[in-house]
Amino acid sequence: MSRNLGQVRIVGGGLLGTSIGLALTKLGHDVVISDTSPATQALAVDYGAGRVPAVGDNPSLVVVCVPPDVTPAVVLAELTAYTNAVVTDVASVKLPVLQQLQESASATGTEALLTNYVGSHPMAGRERGGAISGRADLFNGRPWVIVPHHSEGGVAATSAEAVNLVTDLALSLGAQPVTMEATEHDHAVAAVSHVPQLISSLLAARLISTSAQEIALAGQGLRDTTRIAASDPSLWVQILSANAEQVAPVLKDFAADLASVIAALDNVGAPGSLSSVSKAIEQGNRGVSRIPGKHGSSQTEYAVVVAMIDDKPGEWARLLTDVGHIGINLEDMRMEHSPGAQIGLVELSVLPQVEAKLIEELNARGWRLA
Amino acid sequence: MSRNLGQVRIVGGGLLGTSIGLALTKLGHDVVISDTSPATQALAVDYGAGRVPAVGDNPSLVVVCVPPDVTPAVVLAELTAYTNAVVTDVASVKLPVLQQLQESASATGTEALLTNYVGSHPMAGRERGGAISGRADLFNGRPWVIVPHHSEGGVAATSAEAVNLVTDLALSLGAQPVTMEATEHDHAVAAVSHVPQLISSLLAARLISTSAQEIALAGQGLRDTTRIAASDPSLWVQILSANAEQVAPVLKDFAADLASVIAALDNVGAPGSLSSVSKAIEQGNRGVSRIPGKHGSSQTEYAVVVAMIDDKPGEWARLLTDVGHIGINLEDMRMEHSPGAQIGLVELSVLPQVEAKLIEELNARGWRLA
Numbered sequence: 030m031s032r033n034l035g036q037v038r039i040v041g042g043g044l045l046g047t048s049i050g051l052a053l054t055k056l057g058h059d060v061v062i063s064d065t066s067p068a069t070q071a072l073a074v075d076y077g078a079g080r081v082p083a084v085g086d087n088p089s090l091v092v093v094c095v096p097p098d099v100t101p102a103v104v105l106a107e108l109t110a111y112t113n114a115v116v117t118d119v120a121s122v123k124l125p126v127l128q129q130l131q132e133s134a135s136a137t138g139t140e141a142l143l144t145n146y147v148g149s150h151p152m153a154g155r156e157r158g159g160a161i162s163g164r165a166d167l168f169n170g171r172p173w174v175i176v177p178h179h180s181e182g183g184v185a186a187t188s189a190e191a192v193n194l195v196t197d198l199a200l201s202l203g204a205q206p207v208t209m210e211a212t213e214h215d216h217a218v219a220a221v222s223h224v225p226q227l228i229s230s231l232l233a234a235r236l237i238s239t240s241a242q243e244i245a246l247a248g249q250g251l252r253d254t255t256r257i258a259a260s261d262p263s264l265w266v267q268i269l270s271a272n273a274e275q276v277a278p279v280l281k282d283f284a285a286d287l288a289s290v291i292a293a294l295d296n297v298g299a300p301g302s303l304s305s306v307s308k309a310i311e312q313g314n315r316g317v318s319r320i321p322g323k324h325g326s327s328q329t330e331y332a333v334v335v336a337m338i339d340d341k342p343g344e345w346a347r348l349l350t351d352v353g354h355i356g357i358n359l360e361d362m363r364m365e366h367s368p369g370a371q372i373g374l375v376e377l378s379v380l381p382q383v384e385a386k387l388i389e390e391l392n393a394r395g396w397r398l399a
Numbered sequence: 400m401s402r403n404l405g406q407v408r409i410v411g412g413g414l415l416g417t418s419i420g421l422a423l424t425k426l427g428h429d430v431v432i433s434d435t436s437p438a439t440q441a442l443a444v445d446y447g448a449g450r451v452p453a454v455g456d457n458p459s460l461v462v463v464c465v466p467p468d469v470t471p472a473v474v475l476a477e478l479t480a481y482t483n484a485v486v487t488d489v490a491s492v493k494l495p496v497l498q499q500l501q502e503s504a505s506a507t508g509t510e511a512l513l514t515n516y517v518g519s520h521p522m523a524g525r526e527r528g529g530a531i532s533g534r535a536d537l538f539n540g541r542p543w544v545i546v547p548h549h550s551e552g553g554v555a556a557t558s559a560e561a562v563n564l565v566t567d568l569a570l571s572l573g574a575q576p577v578t579m580e581a582t583e584h585d586h587a588v589a590a591v592s593h594v595p596q597l598i599s600s601l602l603a604a605r606l607i608s609t610s611a612q613e614i615a616l617a618g619q620g621l622r623d624t625t626r627i628a629a630s631d632p633s634l635w636v637q638i639l640s641a642n643a644e645q646v647a648p649v650l651k652d653f654a655a656d657l658a659s660v661i662a663a664l665d666n667v668g669a670p671g672s673l674s675s676v677s678k679a680i681e682q683g684n685r686g687v688s689r690i691p692g693k694h695g696s697s698q699t700e701y702a703v704v705v706a707m708i709d710d711k712p713g714e715w716a717r718l719l720t721d722v723g724h725i726g727i728n729l730e731d732m733r734m735e736h737s738p739g740a741q742i743g744l745v746e747l748s749v750l751p752q753v754e755a756k757l758i759e760e761l762n763a764r765g766w767r768l769a
Binding site for chain 2: 152153154164166169171172174207209213216217218220221222224225226227228229230231232233234235236237239240242243244245246247248250251252253254255256257258259260261262263265266269270273276277279280281282283284286287288290291293294295297302303306307309310311312313314315316317318319320321335337341343344345346347348349350351352353354356358359362374397
């Protein structure tokens, strides 16, 4: 998998920069990691994400991993400093970054440098940020969007060489390169990432005023719908405002549907009042069925077998050891939380054709199944 | 755990009725299961959820497990048919059911019968409904809200005996009885269940118009926030309309916050425009932190160790066998999906004080960790 990337320079020692650095260092590449904060830079280096910059560094590839609002300026500075290098960034929004970069290049007479730039966006992240959350495997199996730009207003288009090098970077990290236009990318992430983030936050905000007794009734549905509401406010304000043009229309559609539902609930009993509620739930059914299943395949209906286990060391392992001996591959697995109980329910998802065998064999081994 | 419940009659062979019947039958109780649909009744009986009704049945306890809109009528019919029995229901909304029941009792001169009635609501369910989704362990460790009513307008209050018997039912099923007023219950489930359901549906509905290429960028955040959008429309229209009085105000607060965010995104760049976006994300942080962690304890920050495993039978088991041998108890575990990849990331959540030991021991056993 390891490709010849030459010397790689990473600017920014946060979650993404550190994760890229860790992975490339493990693969044996010469990685330089730089951060405006000496403390962050030292932490990333100690963590194994690369070495400190030195006089004479001559990177072939620069990866800019800084917050979206400073990304265009940093990209232009890197293009200027390392004119032989390909420069990419990992910001979550692509058109605003590209536009500001094109403007700055025009204003400074550096339009030709942009042939070495190609925007990108690895679709990977965590609720936790910072160098110490970095993981060499963060990009494994995830899409990595690559956004070549066209020539515009005298500003040079992305070169094929730049696209190839960033494609090699993505492949080296185990990611799946996907090429998109900037607008297309921003439209897509508004729907699959930015809007869900904001809606989850607004939903979780409703919980502030609930009593302890009320919130004790929470189940897995509430936990799942609000998990990403734990994300970093400052980063998300930047992302949402940068992509406001794509996010706002989706939120307006959402608000219009919500208003219909509220009107219906305010008039329960009036003829036809519930059709918009029914429509909302049905459209939700249709929407969720469009999300691809595991491994990017189309949605598969797995059979789910539920086993009850005591909540003590080794029980999960004993169950899965038995599943392994039976020779059945788990497609997914999930632990159901049982507040207050010392018992766990493990949902084992398998292909439907092996469900009967799994049940029979687990029963034979004495497991309590539903 | 098994208590003397006497003969138990279950009305309704859906998910909840079947699950209660399965559990009580396993415990050795005499369980009668009845459904207006002969096919559903036969299925529930075949499934092991009880026996068919017979002349001379004399239940001590009747559990009404029918859709919310017919619950009051069925409860009153059961109270009238079995005057010596305690009758409870499991509808997701309590005040509308109680009010309609009180009205019907007044209209038919059967006010005294309501001393034998106590509403209840087991906080358990699945996206899938129907008898075949029934599970004897569905209520294990889940809260079971019990809603005694007071005397009102000549209608009798719940007797202590009725509360005790339904408490015993909940305990027999492994659930945790919680006593609440009807209004308090309806307010609580609006926040922790009904509003999240509707918001998840409205969010998932946004995906209908995304292209296949766009939706391929979906990550775990989108999957989690939209999972419950797969729920049954007809049931949810009933629940949401029955609890409209509690749900609508929460939705209006949500809509107001959403409108502020939309206004801010429409005016990015105006002074202070982003404060409402920032506030939304911060309030989401505060709200989600109020959800209790596993086992009903207050939110615990677990340490998360991530292991990479090959996606083949037995790998998960081999990992967990090693964790078991190390003697560390897993607090939670999660599989991260890697679309397109044949590699899985397993997040092992453990108490922070054992994290270092887990990492050291797993490394020693050759596991690839982040």
